[in-house]
Amino acid sequence: MTPDLILVIGIVLGVFSVPSIISALSDRRPPRVAALVLIASGCLIVWAIQKKPSGYALRDVPNAFVRVIGQIAR
Template identity: 35%
Template sequence: MTYDTFFVVGLLMLVLAIPAILGAFRRGQTPRIPGLMLLIGGGLIVVAISAKPNAYSISTIPQVIDSVISHYVAYLGA
């Protein structure tokens, strides 16, 4: 479950970094924090994929996200 969590958090960071990068470029600023988010998110995804090479594909991403969310919802007791 740990590598699935790494994968989902990495995806979330990549998705959140894209609008932040576009907004920084639009304001004429250097996207330092969004660039760092890209590096961290990409690193988490690389760690997860290198630990479980055949576990992640485009078709399994929704299942992985669902399993991570359901794990943490059950952990919180909701």
């Protein structure tokens, strides 16, 4: 797995877990699964940053999404 793919998966999981956390809190339930997914997302993002020698800047993230979509489309 490339660092770009790991980063994109981590960001997508993190974005999808936020509405789940909000929904669980509004229903007065503990957001157990959503919290675990958010932690996993953070771990994937940190792993991707450590795996790429130069790391990621904020301006590199959209390019990572484009590279991953290009890999999938090929």
